[in-house]
Amino acid sequence: LAKTTQPISMDSYEGQEVNITCSHNNIATNDYITWYQQFPSQGPRFIIQGYKTKVTNEVASLFIPADRKSSTLSLPRVSLSDTAVYYCLATSSNTGKLIFGQGTTLQVKP
Amino acid sequence: EAQVTQNPRYLITVTGKKLTVTCSQNMNHEYMSWYRQDPGLGLRQIYYSMNVEVTDKGDVPEGYKVSRKEKRNFPLILESPSPNQTSLYFCASSTLTTSGVPYEQYFGPGTRLTVT
Numbered sequence: 001l002a003k004t005t006q007p008i009s010m011d012s013y014e015g016q017e018v019n020i021t022c023s024h025n026n027i028a029t030n031d032y033i034t035w036y037q038q039f040p041s042q043g044p045r046f047i048i049q050g051y052k053t054k055v056t057n058e059v060a061s062l063f064i065p066a067d068r069k070s071s072t073l074s075l076p077r078v079s080l081s082d083t084a085v086y087y088c089l090a091t092s093s094n095t096g097k098l099i100f101g102q103g104t105t106l107q108v109k110p
Numbered sequence: 111e112a113q114v115t116q117n118p119r120y121l122i123t124v125t126g127k128k129l130t131v132t133c134s135q136n137m138n139h140e141y142m143s144w145y146r147q148d149p150g151l152g153l154r155q156i157y158y159s160m161n162v163e164v165t166d167k168g169d170v171p172e173g174y175k176v177s178r179k180e181k182r183n184f185p186l187i188l189e190s191p192s193p194n195q196t197s198l199y200f201c202a203s204s205t206l207t208t209s210g211v212p213y214e215q216y217f218g219p220g221t222r223l224t225v226t
Contacts, residue, residue, distance in 0.1 A: 032211050043114075043200045043217025044153065087153070094210035096141055096158040097168060103152055 002027040002090035009105040018075045022088030030093040033071045038085045083108045112137045114218035122224045131186045133201030141204045141212045142184040146197040191225040
């Protein structure tokens, strides 16, 4: 199972687009990339999942380049309520084993 | 309402006294999983289950047991709790994609366990 590496923390301002990069150099062919958001004392909340190229939903976009050694979560126009910890994890098909990394603490300022 | 419930939410116990934390989901999900979260260590997977009667070890299974006799329930058992199992525990469930990948895990509210 591929280990993921993310920046420990990031700062942004309200209304800006935020891009959080995740490195996964040893990603396997059957690994998917999944992102979760977590607020203090709550369970994580699913944001997005992808395999390659670009995936977009109503809250975020996920960009995975052709070599799949990294991925970028893009949050458009963040607000104060987006202040949270964001986790990137590699998920292999046909195994339920998951490894959450240390996560990125995003602080959104007014 | 679609949800994952855990009980109890808070528990203080003593070393060696067997305990069970229950987890139940009402979404007919195949996949269920237990995690513990400790300051500075992030979320670590304890056990997971791909379906009824199918369970497997996560990253930190030592000192824990699980069972999956019914699709909706996935209890976590600590046969002989120790202080190093003091932690915040989360249960989660999800569907599996056609590729067998857990998709959009729904997490329970958490159980804060203290072992003295």
